Amino acid sequence: MVRLFKAELKRMWHRDAIRWLSLALVAALVVLTVVLMWSARPLSGDRLIQAEQNYEMAAEDWELNGPSYLEQCREAEALMQKTNPEYTNNCDLMEGPTREQFLQSSPSVDVMMASPTQGGTLTMMGPLISGTIIILIAAMAIGGEFGSGFLTTWLTFEPRRTLVYVSKILAVGAVGAVIAFVTSLFMTLAPILAVTANGQGLATSSTNFWGSAWLPAFLLSIVLGFITGVASAGLAFVLRNTALMIGILVGYIVLIEAILSQAITAIANLLLTKNAMAILSGWTQYPVEQCGTNDAGEWACQTVYNTMGRGQGLLYTLIVTALCVVAGWALFQRREIK
């Protein structure tokens, strides 16, 4: 088993397509780092003047319309409270713009790394990039073996299919873990480089960020990379074709993640990206539309945000992985290898 596993790793490393993908990953990470540094640079010259003008316009608007904005907020809150008495828009917290808001150059390093809404390099961009690369590698590694017929040769050396299967999915999993590690490292270093290049310190906006948020996210991203590799390899054994697997990946991202999830909010908690985000960030929210008759007897709908915890995300991801692995194994046991 160890020999098989080592041979699989060696073979994957020597595959041209996989080397090119690894190179593409590094290139993408370098580009991302540069973009992050560029966008986080301090305001100067025209940008500073523009920011000043923007602030003045916003302040003037608040001066004129602030009271009506506040009133609109309270009316909307009152409407929602008819169906949900605990609902709040936090209208009292509304206040006019400040100069600092417009002139602030970049968020702090922890916000850049962890906040899904402000860059989220470690919890959003990193997993997206590495996940895509891992799935492509699985498609090429496994699909390529079926396509080239090399699997036939391999099985004449080791006919125990379960061993062959396990060694292959573990190898792809291991490669996935390495890719996730490298990506997470970049996604950690990129914000650090960005803030230090701008002369900002490594101060974080939340206390104990490195211990309570960064470390779990970093370690779990590696675990998630492994899981993604294993699940993708299992799926590749089911599909047995590189192009088909890539097609399904693209189709899933476009149809399910981008389009269907917007149309049917009820499936939001089944999205792989949402669950991955819950694992890495510790929690995430997803919108759910709730409809019903309010106190006035009217049919009304409102969007509420449900919270998904890390445990739920992990459980769902493991179930999906187990399904892929078992399906791939069962089919590989029975199928004729050509």
Place this chain on the structure above:
Amino acid sequence: MTLDSISRRSFAIETRGLKKMYGKRVAVDGLDMNVPLGGVHGFLGPNGSGKTTTIRMLLGLTTCDGGEMNLLGKPVPKQLTQVIRHVGAVVEQPKFFAGFTARFSLELQADVMGLPHNKVDEVLEQTGLTDWADDKYRTFSLGMKQRLAIAAALLKDPELLIFDEPTNGLDPGGIYEVREAIRDLGRAGRTVLISSHLLAEVEQMADTVTIIAKGRTLAEGSVNEITGNRSSDLEIAIRDPATARLVLTHAGFDVRSEGRLIVVHGVADPANVGRALAARNMYVDHMVRRNPDLESVFLDLTDGIGIGEMAIDVPDAPPPPGAKRAGEADHPRSGPSLGPNDTAPADSEAAAESAAGSRSATVLAPAAAPRSNPAAAQAAPSGSRPGGTEGTRAAAASSAPSARPSTAQVAPASPSTVIEASARGWVPPPGHSASSGHSVDAAAGSHRAYPDSGLRSIEDGGE
């Protein structure tokens, strides 16, 4: 290699009643095969006859739907893992990653087997790939790819090598290289199973063969025995071929025209033909025996005649140790039984007439001797077993309920017996060999003897 020698030893590969279905389509239908240890064994059959499927089942690449298989004495797929280390195989085309070098491809496989990398150098040297060891597979010619596949198969230093259509797509040079490599392996004492539909290739390599069609075994034995058991044709050039044909047909010969030539089928004694013509003052310009090669035997076995027509009643005798006769498992014998020393049944002549063109009957029963060769039948007494027929086995088709293959060990006589006997009856001029593989140049009045290869084609025998 004869049946006796085969039966006394173990078989490298044995299958019994092997079956494989793809949906409703039967790919392998009760296949029985015995591949003796040592030497090259040809596995012949038309495209789609089930050769590759059989090999895939032996190697565990596909499941079988019935029957038994043994590799080097171990039942597979149950104990495949125990023997796979001793089996090297190339199934269909060589399959490696295009971007890997020959050396790296082999090193990966050596790693899996826990073999040192100097073994890789060794097999590269053996297959003449040392100079290309660090070239990528995608740059290889088909012949080199095939050699790399053979090198991979040799890595394990296997006792048994299985090559599926190894010369497919190769140019003549490549075919020669692969053929020589396979011959060398056989000479080195390894067992090589080579499946092919290229009969001339197999004929040049194989010591023994199994011929299959529609997933069933048709014949099995040594090449010489199988080809030797076929009656040969006689090609004649004569001044008035139309008249000659009439004369010979009238004399009871089976004659056909081929342009200006006439061909007399199933001639055991060319002298009889010469006499028949001379009696009408007709003298041949040129007479050449066309000895049957494996191809003609193969075509004869697999084309034209339905499987059921091959069914014959053959003497009942115990099979050699470890060898169950083809078709036995699925098709119990229902025809008349003959003991080892029994003579042919009383109605054998009628049976022989009906089976004159039948392959298995020709192989196994003296009664099947052509009518035009009565002397031959007399010269082949029941129970005789000339050495040349040893080991030849023909499998009766499973579609025939009465089919029962027999070993030549117990066959009363064989066509080669017939041919040889009749050859003895023909008195050639001094210096002329009566054995197969000779020509008579009547016009020149000279006779030349050819080495008795038993595999000679018309080109070989002609001028």
